[in-house]
Amino acid sequence: MLGKRDRKRLLLRMGTAITLLFLCSSIAQGQEAPSTSASSSSSQDSGTQIHALADLIHELQTQVHTLNSQLSEMRVEQERNMAETQELRRELDLAKPHGIETTTDPLTASELSPSKEWVAKTAITPLASPPLVDKNEQRLNKLEEDQQVMEDKINDQYQTKVESGSKYRLRLSGIILLNLYENRGTVDNQDFPSLSKPPLSVQPLVSPGTFGGSVRQSQIRLQTFGPDVMGARTSAEVTMDFAGGSPDVPNGVVMGVVRLRTATVHLDWANTSIVAGQDRLFFAPLAPTSLATLAIPALAYSGNLWAWTPQLRIEHHVVLSENSSLSLQGGILDSLSGDFPREEYYRYPTWGELSGQPAYAARISWTRRMFGQDLIIGSGAYYGRQDWGFNRNVDGWAGTADLTLPLGKRFEFTGEFYRGRAVAGLGGGIGESVLLNGSFNDPDTTFHGLDSMGGWAQIKFKPKSNFEINAALGLENPFAGELRRFSANSIYPDTFTRNMTPFINFIYQVRSDILFSTEYRHLNTSVLDSGSHNADHINISLGYLF
Numbered sequence: 208m209l210g211k212r213d214r215k216r217l218l219l220r221m222g223t224a225i226t227l228l229f230l231c232s233s234i235a236q237g238q239e240a241p242s243t244s245a246s247s248s249s250s251q252d253s254g255t256q257i258h259a260l261a262d263l264i265h266e267l268q269t270q271v272h273t274l275n276s277q278l279s280e281m282r283v284e285q286e287r288n289m290a291e292t293q294e295l296r297r298e299l300d301l302a303k304p305h306g307i308e309t310t311t312d313p314l315t316a317s318e319l320s321p322s323k324e325w326v327a328k329t330a331i332t333p334l335a336s337p338p339l340v341d342k343n344e345q346r347l348n349k350l351e352e353d354q355q356v357m358e359d360k361i362n363d364q365y366q367t368k369v370e371s372g373s374k375y376r377l378r379l380s381g382i383i384l385l386n387l388y389e390n391r392g393t394v395d396n397q398d399f400p401s402l403s404k405p406p407l408s409v410q411p412l413v414s415p416g417t418f419g420g421s422v423r424q425s426q427i428r429l430q431t432f433g434p435d436v437m438g439a440r441t442s443a444e445v446t447m448d449f450a451g452g453s454p455d456v457p458n459g460v461v462m463g464v465v466r467l468r469t470a471t472v473h474l475d476w477a478n479t480s481i482v483a484g485q486d487r488l489f490f491a492p493l494a495p496t497s498l499a500t501l502a503i504p505a506l507a508y509s510g511n512l513w514a515w516t517p518q519l520r521i522e523h524h525v526v527l528s529e530n531s532s533l534s535l536q537g538g539i540l541d542s543l544s545g546d547f548p549r550e551e552y553y554r555y556p557t558w559g560e561l562s563g564q565p566a567y568a569a570r571i572s573w574t575r576r577m578f579g580q581d582l583i584i585g586s587g588a589y590y591g592r593q594d595w596g597f598n599r600n601v602d603g604w605a606g607t608a609d610l611t612l613p614l615g616k617r618f619e620f621t622g623e624f625y626r627g628r629a630v631a632g633l634g635g636g637i638g639e640s641v642l643l644n645g646s647f648n649d650p651d652t653t654f655h656g657l658d659s660m661g662g663w664a665q666i667k668f669k670p671k672s673n674f675e676i677n678a679a680l681g682l683e684n685p686f687a688g689e690l691r692r693f694s695a696n697s698i699y700p701d702t703f704t705r706n707m708t709p710f711i712n713f714i715y716q717v718r719s720d721i722l723f724s725t726e727y728r729h730l731n732t733s734v735l736d737s738g739s740h741n742a743d744h745i746n747i748s749l750g751y752l753f
Contacts, residue, residue: 400742510682559593593641687735
């Protein structure tokens with residue numbers, strides 16, 4: 208690139224050439240030939256000056272040609288930078304599918320590099336007239352300014368990135384969530400209830416309503432993006448919240464304990480992925496939309512199967528046409544049975560793990576674009592054996608169906624349905640998994656898996672891009688006939704036969720990082736041969752995304 212001193216010297220020479228040309232033209236037009244000898248002498252002098260001027264102009268053309276070459280090299284460099292930023296953007300886009308899609312990158316590819324139209328305008332043609340040099344000077348100054356702005360933005364992005372122990376990129380994101388709530392009636396959990404329970408009869412705990420606040424549903428998410436392995440993009444992420452319990456200290460109810468939710472490693476090829484770690488149930492992938500309950504998915508124990516289970520799965524996508532595709536998923540999971548840990552610090556096997564084999568699951572789904580959104584129809588299956596001691600085996604299984612249906616540009620219907628047996632480990636059966644006809648410690652006692660079914664449906668109305676209304680209904684139904692037949696030997700403190708939960712919420716995104724929501728939820732829970740109990744939950748949520 209030419210320095211400032213070289214550019215000033217170039218402009219000075221061009222100015223001198225223009226001045227000489229102007230003076231020669233004026234002298235030639237203002238003089239008359241008084242004699243033949245005088246005319247001959249004047250012509251020779253003018254010819255000499257014109258020859259010198261032509262040499263100067265030729266030199267200027269050579270320098271401008273050099274300037275053109277240097278600008279061409281700069282244009283190639285700018286295009287290379289643009290390609291690198293586009294590659295960076297593609298890597299960032301690979302990180303969006305998991306968890307809460309809540310943040311955007313501070314810089315986009317268009318901000319990091321000039322547009323193709325601008326690059327095209329910087330091309331300089333050979334010198335045709337002196338004013339082009341002024342334009343070249345302006346373009347050079349503009350190019351230097353844009354390059355400086357680009358470097359400043361890149362430096363700013365580098366300074367604000369999260370530093371890790373390796374050379375690969377690390378991203379920190381999450382949500383700080385404040386929930387203010389009021390309950391009318393008795394519920395199983397104050398800040399994100401799932402069940403309505405019989406009224407308390409022991410003073411002084413009897414109360415017609417409660418009010419409180421909580422931030423323990425806040426979440427932290429770490430993502431890292433690693434190198435290519437066997438042609439696959441590698442990445443990993445871990446998500447935590449503070450809903451793991453309450454410490455045994457004064458005011459411990461507001462001091463949530465950190466809890467691991469999901470932690471996965473991904474290998475992503477063009478159409479195939481391998482996922483290893485602790486993740487949600489891939490054969491029941493949907494969940495209703497709610498900011499009132501992030502600690503567990505909305506409508507849990509009301510027809511929405513959920514669990515965070517150690518697993519290893521493979522996913523493969525088949526492109527059927529320009530607008531449709533097929534997805535195949537299959538894997539093995541830790542066979543969880545929904546029971547509480549026996550010890551606080553030591554891990555003992557669950558009834559599912561005592562079977563000596565993993566659980567198995569698969570899902571197939573079809574996707575098609577409709578109204579600018581995805582229509583998805585999916586079906587899944589699950590099997591996991593449980594050993595309750597003395598070789599009393601119970602086969603747990605579930606069949607699932609899910610649907611995502613766009614209804615125009617502003618409405619969307621989503622829902623899931625399941626039918627299964629012994630699925631308390633998946634959040635089904637309202638936490639009840641097996642039934643028995645005798646004493647638990649008697650080897651002759653027969654264990655029977657509890658049959659249950661449930662599902663949920665939601666309508667989303669989105670009149671604006673930053674505002675949505677969600678109305679949903681969930682229903683969980685363990686088979687009452689089976690519960691009644693084995694009720695004399697139940698191992699569960701409560702025998703629930705049905706749980707129905709409707710809710711409606713409004714979610715407003717004040718700006719890209721601030722969310723506000725209000726929600727009303729009604730809980731109706733039936734107990735075997737004891738009627739039903741009702742409760743109302745009102746929640747106001749304020750979230751800050753980072």
